[in-house]
Every structure is written in structure tokens, then in C-alpha cells.
Amino acid sequence: MPSANALRLQIERTLESRFPAALSPMPQTVRETAAAGIAEIDSLLSGGFPVGAISEITGPATSGRTCLALAFCAERTSEGKVCAWIDVNDALDPESAAANGVQLRRLLWVRCKSKAERANGKPWSRLEQALRAVDLLLQAGGFAAIVLDMGDIVVEHGSRIPLATWYRFRQAAEQSRCCLVVLGGAAYAQSSAEIVLECAPREARGQTVLQGYAFDVQLKRQRAVSANASINRSAMGAMRKPAASTPAASTWTAPNAWATGATA
Amino acid sequence: MSHELYACLYAREFPLQALLRLRPELRGNPVAVLSGHPPLEMICSMNRAARLRGVALGMTRVEAEAIQGLRLLCRSIECEIAAREVLLECAANFSPRIEVTGGETWCTCLLDIAGTERLFGPPAEVAHRMREALAGVGFRASVAVSANFHAALLKAGASGGVTVIAEGQEAAALENLPLDALNLPEMQAETLAIWGIRSLGELAALPAVELIARLGQDGKRWRDIASGTLPHQFQPVEPQFSLREFCEFESAVEQVDSLLFVAARMIDSLATRAAGHALSLALLSITLRLEGGKSHQLTLRPALPSTDRKFLLKLLQIELAAHPPQAAIVALTIAAEAGRAGTVQLGLFLPQLPEPSRLDVTLARLKALVGEDRVGSPVLEDARSADAFHMEAFALGAPGHAMTDRRPRIALRRLRPPHPVRVFCTDQKPVAFHDGHQSYSIAVAYGPWRTSGCWWAAGDWDRDEWDVLITQEQRAHLLVNDRSQNRWQLEAVYD
Numbered sequence: 001m002p003s004a005n006a007l008r009l010q011i012e013r014t015l016e017s018r019f020p021a022a023l024s025p026m027p028q029t030v031r032e033t034a035a036a037g038i039a040e041i042d043s044l045l046s047g048g049f050p051v052g053a054i055s056e057i058t059g060p061a062t063s064g065r066t067c068l069a070l071a072f073c074a075e076r077t078s079e080g081k082v083c084a085w086i087d088v089n090d091a092l093d094p095e096s097a098a099a100n101g102v103q104l105r106r107l108l109w110v111r112c113k114s115k116a117e118r119a120n121g122k123p124w125s126r127l128e129q130a131l132r133a134v135d136l137l138l139q140a141g142g143f144a145a146i147v148l149d150m151g152d153i154v155v156e157h158g159s160r161i162p163l164a165t166w167y168r169f170r171q172a173a174e175q176s177r178c179c180l181v182v183l184g185g186a187a188y189a190q191s192s193a194e195i196v197l198e199c200a201p202r203e204a205r206g207q208t209v210l211q212g213y214a215f216d217v218q219l220k221r222q223r224a225v226s227a228n229a230s231i232n233r234s235a236m237g238a239m240r241k242p243a244a245s246t247p248a249a250s251t252w253t254a255p256n257a258w259a260t261g262a263t264a
Numbered sequence: 265m266s267h268e269l270y271a272c273l274y275a276r277e278f279p280l281q282a283l284l285r286l287r288p289e290l291r292g293n294p295v296a297v298l299s300g301h302p303p304l305e306m307i308c309s310m311n312r313a314a315r316l317r318g319v320a321l322g323m324t325r326v327e328a329e330a331i332q333g334l335r336l337l338c339r340s341i342e343c344e345i346a347a348r349e350v351l352l353e354c355a356a357n358f359s360p361r362i363e364v365t366g367g368e369t370w371c372t373c374l375l376d377i378a379g380t381e382r383l384f385g386p387p388a389e390v391a392h393r394m395r396e397a398l399a400g401v402g403f404r405a406s407v408a409v410s411a412n413f414h415a416a417l418l419k420a421g422a423s424g425g426v427t428v429i430a431e432g433q434e435a436a437a438l439e440n441l442p443l444d445a446l447n448l449p450e451m452q453a454e455t456l457a458i459w460g461i462r463s464l465g466e467l468a469a470l471p472a473v474e475l476i477a478r479l480g481q482d483g484k485r486w487r488d489i490a491s492g493t494l495p496h497q498f499q500p501v502e503p504q505f506s507l508r509e510f511c512e513f514e515s516a517v518e519q520v521d522s523l524l525f526v527a528a529r530m531i532d533s534l535a536t537r538a539a540g541h542a543l544s545l546a547l548l549s550i551t552l553r554l555e556g557g558k559s560h561q562l563t564l565r566p567a568l569p570s571t572d573r574k575f576l577l578k579l580l581q582i583e584l585a586a587h588p589p590q591a592a593i594v595a596l597t598i599a600a601e602a603g604r605a606g607t608v609q610l611g612l613f614l615p616q617l618p619e620p621s622r623l624d625v626t627l628a629r630l631k632a633l634v635g636e637d638r639v640g641s642p643v644l645e646d647a648r649s650a651d652a653f654h655m656e657a658f659a660l661g662a663p664g665h666a667m668t669d670r671r672p673r674i675a676l677r678r679l680r681p682p683h684p685v686r687v688f689c690t691d692q693k694p695v696a697f698h699d700g701h702q703s704y705s706i707a708v709a710y711g712p713w714r715t716s717g718c719w720w721a722a723g724d725w726d727r728d729e730w731d732v733l734i735t736q737e738q739r740a741h742l743l744v745n746d747r748s749q750n751r752w753q754l755e756a757v758y759d
Binding site for chain 2: 037038060061062063064065066067068070071074075078079080081082090091092093094095096097098099100101104105106107108109110111112113129132133136137139140141142143144151152177201203204206208209210212213252254255256
């Protein structure tokens with residue numbers, strides 16, 4: 001009786017003209033990761049955000065998206081690298097960024113203008129300005145992380161961004177080894193996103209003072225295997241097919257800046 | 265043996281050369297320069313092609329315009345000053361001792377090159393190198409080398425190319441030159457012509473005593489010059505290193521592309537000159553003289569001093585796109601400040617950072633896209649008022665402060681400007697608010713946190729802050745009651 005391997009080879013050879021390597025699993029991309037700066041998120045993502053890829057952080061307001069992105073920027077700037085924050089609605093609070101540990105001198109903040117603020121009458125909306133800015137920064141290279149903050153835009157507007165744009169960003173991020181983090185109300189980058197995190201508020205903490213918030217984070221999608229996960233897997237032995245996994249989730253808390261006596 | 269050795273750089277038709285230096289495309293065409301005020305303009309300088317077409321010095325504009333294919337340019341004294349500086353600077357690369365002479369239509373630099381043999385080789389080689397260097401900055405000049413100052417000057421003015429006069433052979437080298445080369449006063453020139461003296465050789469052959477008896481000490485001086493024996497008290501000038509280029513357009517330029525075409529050559533020239541001193545361009549001040557007498561100023565300040573023409577030109581292009589001139593451009597001046605070229609120590613383990621020159625271009629593009637004041641790094645102000653920060657230019661290598669405690673804190677998302685809301689209170693505590701579209705009931709309100717300050721100045725504030733949690737959606741807002749104006753505003757959302 002032929003062995004399973006011999007059978008697999010025979011089937012693959014027969015189908016070779018139509019489906020090359022039909023029964024062999026595709027080689028998985030192993031991505032370098034950059035620590036997110038929050039232990040729970042690092043453990044959820046097996047090391048952190050993927051380098052040279054698009055990561056999406058989605059969720060409603062008060063779901064910890066901004067806090068998570070700031071923690072990531074703080075981690076990157078503390079390594080001596082530079083980050084950029086493309087702010088579609090000019091919503092970044094520099095005081096909060098400093099409280100989270102972001103070294104502001106290593107943060108390039110691009111504040112998009114509204115139509116009313118534009119004096120020279122250029123025809124780009126805030127979102128278009130932001131997309132152009134991301135394009136320019138990805139082409140320039142050298143930024144360890146670029147945060148595209150679309151947290152306050154209407155989801156319908158974000159969904160209108162062509163997939164070709166996200167695909168271009170993915171390619172550029174990969175070439176410049178930049179972590180492109182997209183903050184938004186929903187996942188916009190579709191298949192171009194390497195990971196999608198869905199954030200949600202869990203509960204507020206505090207009796208007389210708002211001391212902090214607990215947030216839920218769910219890993220909705222992860223395309224490639226992170227370097228750490230790959231090492232763990234190889235330690236367990238080569239698996240031909242990864243076991244079906246349910247979406248991973250985690251909970252983390254963020255105290256208020258003054259609640260723990262931290263200073264900016 | 266004499267220890268003197270002089271090299272003379274002689275640039276003929278200097279008004280024309282100064283204009284064509286930045287417009288090399290015109291060099292092959294017949295071009296002449298008009299000087300004077302209309303309608304009394306006359307030809308003062310021309311190139312060989314124009315001379316072959318019949319153009320002569322002193323022709324009026326009307327006469328010159330009758331010649332087909334002749335390109336007429338107006339003389340620009342500012343251009344000539346800038347060109348003279350370039351010429352002097354080029355000469356200074358060969359010797360620090362330079363004496364400058366010049367006439368109406370020519371410019372001469374005399375260099376004391378004694379002792380430079382070890383640096384540049386024998387005199388003939390020095391002369392060729394000088395000529396090549398001048399060609400590199402857009403000048404055509406003849407070069408003569410001699411141990412006698414006046415012999416070098418006369419020979420360079422009378423012959424083209426490179427001439428080297430061996431020591432002791434000055435008289436023989438000058439003997440065939442016409443007497444006009446001495447620029448004698450009219451009366452003495454006539455006297456010598458009556459005597460039948462036509463060349464310098466014939467003048468040098470006259471007996472000295474008899475010549476002095478008839479023409480005085482000037483006669484002796486001319487005779488010594490003609491024989492190449494008159495000594496000279498060298499008066500060197502100190503060439504000042506100033507990076508400045510000027511170009512005046514024949515007709516007002518309206519298109520930026522045409523302007524950039526000329527600007528590229530000017531930047532190239534400035535970069536070459538700076539590189540000659542092992543320097544780079546740290547700052548470029550561009551002045552556009554506009555029609556109507558106004559001027560338009562632009563300043564380019566790259567993050568690192570650079571001599572990369574393409575990069576500087578790109579910066580200029582972006583700056584012009586962001587701040588276009590309001591009228592057509594009549595003249596362009598680019599002045600530069602030199603700086604030490606940036607040195608970057610590369611290392612395998614250094615963090616990945618943007619390339620400074622590319623970053624400059626990117627920042628300029630971003631500023632053109634969203635506005636000058638909306639790109640940069642935020643800097644917190646030493647104040648207790650809300651949202652107190654200002655923007656500073658983003659710079660690489662800025663020192664960052666190390667935070668010991670880097671735990672995540674709940675962040676604010678500001679609404680700029682704050683959104684006015686109607687708030688309903690019970691027992692002086694907000695219980696609901698309406699933002700103009702929807703009503704929100706408040707589940708928990710933390711506060712009030714009262715702050716005030718700057719009561720002695722215009723920017724005073726006096727406000728109560730409330731952290732409120734919305735019942736319907738699990739959202740936390742920062743509501744502010746501006747006590748001085750008695751109004752409520754939604755200032756930020758916790759995220």
C-alpha cells in the first residue's frame with residue numbers, strides 16, 4: 001500500500017498543470033515584530049506589531065485605540081527611532097502623548113486642515129491630505145512607525161479609500177520597514193492589513209475620580225506568523241497545518257495620567 | 265635669476281561673458297550687448313559670431329536690429345559684479361596674491377604664482393589648468409605667464425589661448441605687438457606714429473636718453489614696458505568669499521519652470537564654489553525682483569548643509585509652489601551662506617532614521633500640503649492651561665528625554681475647536697447634554713475640577729472640568745464649563 005507521502009506526491013503531480021503544489025501548505029511569512037509597549041498586547045500578538053506591514057486598530061471612542069497607538073510610539077521613540085502621527089481630525093493631545101512616554105521631539109505630527117481652515121483653496125479634504133502625507137512619508141523612508149489617525153472620521157468615508165491605496169501603502173511599508181498603524185472606527189485596509197485589532201471599552205474605574213479604564217482587545221486577523229510565534233512552533237515540532245484558532249482576546253487597563261501620580 | 269612669476273587671466277568682452285555665463289545655450293549664436301539708456305543704446309560687447317555678421321562697437325540699437333539672427337542683450341552691471349567675484353574666486357584657487365585690473369569691456373586678474381610649481385607644476389601647466397578652471401565656471405579667457413608683470417598683461421591681452429614667456433625673452437615676445445596695446449594718450453600716440461613707430465619692438469629699440477628728452481619720464485616708462493623690463497609694485501587684493509549669483513531676465517518670466525532652469529545653473533555655480541572651499545550650502549536666500557518694483561523673498565534652510573544641486577532645486581521648486589510670486593519675475597538673486605558639510609557616522613546598530621536631505625524635501629512637501637504651521641514636533645508649554653503647546657520644526661537628532669515610567673495612560677482626543685453643548689444639571693452636577701444633534705444622558709460625572717489662571721493677562725481662564733461617562737455608549741468625555749463666559753463645551757474624548 002502506498003504511503004501517504006507517495007499518494008500526496010502522485011496527486012500533486014497529476015494536478016500540477018492546474019494547481020501547483022495543491023496539497024503542500026504555502027510557506028508562511030515570518031515577520032519581525034516591534035513591541036507594542038503594553039505587555040498584554042505583546043503577548044496577544046506574540047511579540048508586538050509586525051514591522052513593514054499595516055496594522056489596524058479599530059473600535060469606537062473610549063476603546064483605548066489612541067492609548068494603544070501612543071504606547072507603541074513611546075516604545076519606538078524610546079529606542080531612538082522617529083515616528084509620525086498623521087492626524088486627520090487634528091485630535092492628538094500632546095500632553096497625553098507625553099504622559100504615555102512618547103518623546104515628542106521624535107514625533108512628526110502632521111495636522112490636516114479642514115476646508116474652512118484652508119487659505120490657499122487647495123482641493124483636498126482632510127482625508128485626502130492624510131493619505132498623501134502617508135504616501136510621502138512612506139516614500140521618504142526612515143520612520144519606524146507611522147500612525148494614520150482616522151479615529152473620528154465617518155466610517156463610510158474611510159471605506160471609500162480605494163483598495164489600491166492600501167495595497168500601495170503595504171508595499172511601501174514593507175520596503176521601508178515601517179509599521180503603519182491605522183486607527184479607525186472600522187477596518188479599512190481589508191486584505192492589505194497584516195493584523196486587525198478590535199478594541200472595546202470594558203469598564204471605567206474610580207469612585208470620585210475617573211482613575212482609568214479597562215479595555216478589551218480582540219485579534220480579529222493575523223496574516224503572517226510573528227518571529228516569536230514561529231520559534232515557539234518550531235520548538236513544538238513542525239506542524240503541517242496550524243490548528244484552527246479562535247480569535248484571541250485580552251484585557252488591559254490604562255490609568256489616568258494623574259491617578260498614579262505620573263507627570264508629563 | 266628673478267623670483268617673480270606672474271600669470272595674467274584676461275577675459276575679453278566681459279559684459280557679454282557675464283551675461284552668457286548662466287545662459288550657455290546662447291554661446292554659439294551671434295549675441296551683442298547694448299549699453300546706455302534708451303534711445304541712446306550702443307553696442308559695447310559682442311561675440312565672434314556677431315562680429316562675423318558685421319556687428320561693430322558703437323552701433324546703435326536700430327542698426328543692430330537690422331542684422332538678421334542677432335540676439336541683443338542689455339548690459340547688467342550687477343551681473344558683471346557677480347561674474348567678477350566668481351572670476352576672482354576661481355583665480356584665488358591658484359594663488360592668494362591677486363591684483364585685479366579692468367577696463368570698460370574686459371576684466372583681468374594678475375596672479376603672483378612664484379613658488380607654486382610644486383603644487384601645480386611648471387608655468388605652462390598652471391596656465392592650462394587656470395584656463396580649464398575658468399571654462400568650468402563659464403569664462404573664456406587667455407592666460408599669459410611671465411616674470412614681468414606688464415609683459416604678462418600685454419601678452420594676455422594681445423593673444424588668445426595660453427602663452428608662456430621665458431625669463432629674459434620678454435622683449436622678443438612683445439616686439440610684434442601693436443603700439444595700441446599700451447593705451448597711449450592720443451597726442452603721444454600721434455607723435456610716435458609720425459616717427460614711424462608702429463610696434464612695441466620699435467619703441468623698445470629707441471635710445472632711452474633721446475626718448476626722455478622728447479617725451480619725458482612717461483616715454484621712458486613706455487619704453488621699459490615695451491622691452492619687458494619695467495618693475496611693478498604688486499598690490500594684492502583680498503578676495504572676499506561671498507556666495508552670490510545674480511541674473512537679470514531680458515523679459516519678465518511668468519513660468520516657474522523657466523525660472524528654475526536659470527536657478528539650477530546658479531545653484532550649481534554656488535555649490536561648486538562652496539565645494540572649492542570644502543564647504544556646503546547651509547542657507548539659500550532667494551530674492552525675486554518682480555514687475556512693478558516689488559520683491560519676493562524665499563529662504564531655503566536644509567537640515568544639513570548640502571551641495572546636491574537636485575536636492576536644493578527640489579526644495580526651491582516646492583517653496584515656489586507653496587509661496588508663488590504675485591507678479592512676473594524680472595531678476596533673480598541667490599545668496600548663500602556656507603557651512604560645513606554634514607558628516608554622518610554610520611553604524612550597524614544605529615536606529616533607522618530618515619535620510620536628512622530626503623526628509624527636508626518631504627517636510628517641504630508636507631508643509632505645502634497642509635500648511636506651514638501644521639507640520640512639526642509638538643512642544644509642551646510651561647503652563648497649566650488646557651492644550652498648551654506650540655509646534656517646532658521637526659529635526660533629526662533632537663535629544664529626547666528618557667521616561668522611567670512608561671506605562672500606558674488613558675489618552676485624550678481633543679476637539680479643535682471645542683464643541684459647544686447644552687448641559688442639563690441637577691444639584692449643580694451635569695446629568696445630560698445635547699450637542700446639537702443628539703442628547704446624551706450622563707451615567708457618572710466626576711468633578712468639578714476647577715482651574716484658573718493668567719488673570720493678570722489677556723489669555724486668562726477660569727473653568728470647571730467634568731469627566732463624564734455616557735449612559736448609552738460606554739464613552740468618557742471631558743466637559744468644560746467656561747465660568748468667565750458661562751458656557752459649556754465638549755473639549756475632548758477619552759480614548
